Amino acid sequence: MIGKIHKQMSHDSWLFSKMATPEYTPFVFLLLLFQSSVWGFPVCQTPQESPTCGYKSCHATKPGMLNVHLVPHTHDDVGWLKTVDQYFYGDRNDIQHAGVQYILDSVVDQLLKNPDRRFIYVETAFFYRWWKQQTDDMQNTVKQLVNEGRLEFVNGGWCMSDEATTHYSAVIDQMTMGLRFLNDTFGHCGRPRVAWHIDPFGHAREHASMFAQMGYDGFFFGRLDYQDRNRRMVAREQEMLWRASESLTPPMADLFTGILPNGYNPPEGFCWDQSCDDPPIRDDPDLEDYNVDDVVTRFLHIAHGQALVYKTNHIIMTMGSDFQYENANLWYKNLDKLIRYVNQMQSNGSEVNVLYSTPSCYLQELHRANLTWPLKGDDFFPYADSAHDFWTGYFTSRPALKRYERISNSYLQTCKQLEVLGGPISRKGPFGAGDSETLKKAMAVAQHHDAVSGTEKQHVANDYARKLANGWAHCQVLVSNTLSSLSGSSAPRVYCEHLNISVCPLTETSKKFSVNVYNPLARPVSWPVRLPVNGTAYRISDAKGKAVDSQVVPVSQATAAVRRGRGYAVNELLFQVQAPPLGYSTYSVSLLQNGPPSPQSSPLPRAPKAVQNKFLRVTFDPETGLLSSLSNLETQQTVKLSQNFYWYNASDGNNSESIQMSGAYIFRPNTSTPFIISKTAKIETLQNSVVQEVRQWFSPWVSQVVRLYTDSRALELEWTVGPVPIGDDLGKEVISRLDSSINSSGVFYTDSNGREVLQRRKDYRPTWNLRQSEPIAGNYYPINSRAYIKDDKDQLTVVTDRSQGGGSIQDGSLEIMLHRRLLYDDVRGVGEPLNETSDIYPEGLVVRGRHLLSLSPPATAADTHRPLAQEVVLQPLITFTDGELHPSTRLEFSGLQAVLPPAVHLLTVSQWDQDTVLLRLEHQYQASESKEHSQPVTVNLQKLFSTLDVLGVSEMNLSANQWKDEMTRLDWKAESGEKGRHYKCPCQITNHTVTQTLGLYFFHMIL
Known part of the structure; x- marks a missing residue:
């Protein structure tokens, strides 16, 4: 097998093997390493590039003329008004006429009729479905179209991901899935050269960084703030070089970025889809309705106008839109005529040349122009399409779905890791056939x-949740098989997915049970466990038989209310668990006593003066029951700190300035001053050796627990909001606001997709002079995992458990939106108000979540909030x-021989195929973020896994989807005079060790 592997490999490699254990049949693996973007093993041995695909397939352009690149395309949402299934099959056309399978059928048929025609396709999730239904002959035909560059894939991820509310690890996963399918199916000619995000509502710097590290030559999008666009049009700066990382050496995270002229739609009057009303080209001169001259004149006018706001003699036009080309003949027949008649005018002196093209062909011409391009260093948030229409509401919309997606990502990483650690038995073991693919998709x-x-x-949101739940079910079988194999126990595993509201039938009834805690991080974690029980005393022992301190406390009134009969535990059993890196620890629990709760465990009906552990001290105002200060006892820091809940009334469109309403996309409060829910909180206090908590009730629909665990460096705020009342016929946007003594000077900081952090300044944009028209919504930004405010001495960080929107409207203040319930649609297409209910909560959705607060000196704050955010994103799995x-x-x-250095994050461990595993490691600190950890780190791959030996990298x-040393990208010159350089690995590989510099991903593939 080793010889066979060496024969297949085209690179020198070290090899490693999987050691034989009683659970495995010994077999050979190959480990490959990839960095800054990845280290690894390509999905397949891709063939040499066809002489006609890629840049070589582009039609010739004409120097000295204005070359107009027509790009036929369709934008196929992977769910929106209809579910994914309904869109693919063309079901529920009463909602929206759209059928993706017919689009692909029709486009392929039309491409075959004229070799000059081109088409681009984006959403691999849909193409994968269509491909699996085709005959061998049709698949061969499509491969020919791809090899000739007539059908080109752009972007190529499973979907076109959102950029504001996604976590970078999930984005990398979905891109890898789509690109792997294209690579497996079409080889080199199926690899996209261009990233294409024509519809997302604002653009994140981290996305650009990832695209650059994935090998894309360029990036095109359609939406940006109207003020930014206007300025860029005047300055002819709609195409730029985006420097997407402060840590990676240019041009590693540099990405040429272009703004499309008309969103992703065709120019006005030139839409020839069956869904459009524009007249076709009528080219019979004997007929009265002959219109060729009018069409050509209008087109030339549009082309010349567009050329005035771009920099070269090449312009691009997107000829298509949402779910178009179901009858591709309509489009192509008219596009053929348009090209023919416009180009005929060249004989009369016209200097306009029109051609079928693709984004990569257009990009190639921009590169050939050999110009310098303006630099962009920040991001494109927030996005507004007019003065009062800020798309900042969706940062928070559907908070329950956002949380479910986030914990599903955590569960998927655990599932993939255990699939590797368990070997073949994980997929087919004592508990049946399990898989990770269902949850991956x-x-x-x-x-x-x-x-x-x-x-x-709403029905589509329900479908997304259903698909995630189905994926969980498949992974649960896999996890059970692996844990059974690793532990040697065939006892059935029980999964309790509602522990956040104290529901778990097994722990509520059993007198003796065990708790298995699997930790997906590459460092040990300490994690608080809260289990619903009906006993009053328990004995808990850890994996070594040592007794573990535990406490039993009454279930809070808020939790009992939110359960709605789904659980009947009267108490919660609290204890702290320790879990090894990439491994599990098991705790045994035995009931000692039934009966009424002990008086010592009952909460006291008053606010404490303070709660504290050895790290933090939190004080409360005895009159209001609200927070009054937060102290870090290690650093002797104290800040004044209050926290409360407010709501903004949502605009209903009845406003003299604008008729814009708040909706799923847009946040528009009807006043700049939020309404306080209550100036005081009803209080219960509970203190014991495991936890101290202050239970606060602000109203029948808002409550919170302020919680401090014995060994925690973070203060937990567990909030519960809903059902949001709408009896006053006003939609409400509910926030939690922290007001502190920190002198933040109008500045706060948010993460970008959970990775690097960007500075935000009130009423300010780094690249244009902002005319602020919405003082609240226009100062909201996406918070994916953390945000903070700071001054010279203090930094207050809030770690979130899902993506949320927030801002710093006043100095020293940080507000985060928790829940939105709206009564009007915002007229952006979804066609219904964001008014979520369910069978359990028919009067309005109830949402529960957590914020973790830490206080540190700014110089060392990252050493606390990065690992804290990491633990929330990849939390332990409890069975x-x-x-x-x-x-x-x-x-x-533990699956590791040793704990990885704090700067190194184990991002991915995933089974690739029967004999290969994909591993990603990442240096997670930014430059200058941490004095200790923003330094190069060395990892010994030979000593990484406890059950694997390294043989090769x-x-x-x-x-x-590419060997790193074969990944070449187009070089671009910035206006600063800096020339691009070839992409080189900022790491050193020596024997079995890798020294990694800042901000880099590196991945390994195991055969």
Whole structure:
């Protein structure tokens, strides 16, 4: 097998093998390493480039003329007004006429009729479905079209992901899935050269960084703030070089970026789809309705006007739109005529040349122009399409779905890791056939810009959640098989998915059970466990048989109310667990006493003066019951800090300035001053050796627990909001606001897709002079995992458990939107108000979540908030077994030989095919973010896994679809005079060690 592997490999490699254990049949693996974007093993041995695909397939242009690149395309949302299934099959056309399978059928048929024609396709989730239904002959035909460059894939991810509310790890996963299919199916000619995000509602710097590290030559999008666009049109700066990382050495994260002239629609009057009303080209001169001259004149006028706001003699026109080309003949017949008649005018002196093209062919001409381009260093948030229409509401829309997506990502990473650690038995073991693919596809679809964004119809949101739940079910079988194999116990595993509201039938009834805690991080974690129980005393022992301190406390009134009969536990059992890196630890729980709760565990009906542990001290105002200060006892810092809940009344469109309403996309409060829910809170206080908590009730629909665990450096605020009242016929946008003594000077900071952090300044944009027209909504930004304010001495960081919107409207203040309930549609297409209800909450959705607060000196704050955010994103998986464990059960396991350095994050461990595994490691600190951790780090791959020996390494790009040393990107020159350089690995590989510099991903592939 080793010889066979060497024969297949085209690169020198070190090899490693999987060691034989009783659970495995020994077999050989190959480890490959990729960085800054990845290290790894390509999906397949791709053939040499066909002489006609890629840049070589582009039609010739004419120097000295204005070359107009017509790009036939369709934009196929992976769910929006209809579900993914309904869109593919063309079902529910009463909602929207759209059928993706017919689009692909029709386009292929029309491409075959004229070799000059071109078409681009984006959403691999749909193409994959269509491809699987085709005959061998049709598949061969499509391969020929791809090899000749007539059908070109752009972007190529499973979907076109949202950029505001997605986490970078989930984006990388969905891109890898789509690109792998294209690579497997079409080889080199199927690899996209261009990233294409024509519909997302604002654009994140981290997305551009990822695209650059995935090997894309350029990036095109359609939406940006109207003020930014106007300025760029005047300055002819609609095409730029986006420097998308402050840590990576240019041009590693540099990405040429272009703004499309008309969103993603055709020019006005030139839409020839069956869904359009524009007249066709009538070219019979004997007929009265002959219109060729009028069409040509109008087109030339549009082309010349567009050329005035771009920099070269090449312009691009997107000829298509949402779900168009179901009858591709309509488009192509008219486009053929348009090209013919416009180009005929060249004989009369016209200097306009029109051609079928693709985004990559257009990009190639811009590159050939050999110009310098303006630099862009920030991002494109927030996005407004007019003065009072800020698309900042979707940062928070559908908060329950956003949380479900986030924990599904955590569960998927655990599922993939255990698939590797368990080997073949994980997929077919004692508990049946399990798989990770179902959840991978569900999570990939959930990254779509009308999925996790919360901008879809309610029935579509329900379908996304259903798909995630189905993926969980498949992974649960896999996880059970692996944990059974690793532990040697065949006891059935129980999964309790509603622990956040204290529901778990097993723990509520069992007198003896075990708790298995799997940690997906590459460092040990300490994690608080809260289990619903009906006993009053329990004995808990860890994997070594040592007693663990535990406490039993009454379930809060808020939790009992939110359960709605789904659980009947009167108490919660609290204890702290420790879990090893990439491994599990098992805790045994035995009931000692039934009966009424002890008086010592009952909460006291008053606010404490303070709660504290050895790290933090939190004080409360005895009159209001609200927070009054936060102290870091290690650094002797104290800030005044209050926290409360407010709401903004949503605009209903009845306004003298604008008729714009708040909706799923747009946040528009009807006043700049929020309404306080209550100036005081009803209080209960509970203090014991495990936790101290202050339970606050602000109203019948808002409550919170301020919680401090014994060994925690973070203060937990567990909020519960809903049903949001609408009896006053006003929609409401509910926020939690922190007001502190920190002198933040109008500045706060947010993460970009969970990775690098960007500075935000009130009423300010780095690249243009902002005319602020919405003082609240225009100062909201996406918060994916954390945000903070700081001054010279203090930094207050808030870690979120899902993507949310927020801002710093006043100095020293940080507000985060928690829930939105709206009564009007915002007229952006979804066609229904964001008024979520369910069978359990028919009067309005109830949402529960957590914010974690930390206080640190700015110089060391990242050392606390990065690992804290990481633990929330990749939280431990808790499973249960009933009864007493067999004495031979293995109670503890780690998949690593040693803890990885704090700067290194194990991003991906995933089975690639039967004999290969994809591993991604990442240096997670920005330049100058941490004095200790923003330094190069060395990892010994030979000593990485406890069950694998390294034999070989070869580097890949971030999306694992190219060898890194074969990844060449177009060089671009910035207006600063800096020339682009070839993309080089900022790492050192020596024997079995890798030294990694800042901000880099690197990945390994295991055969």
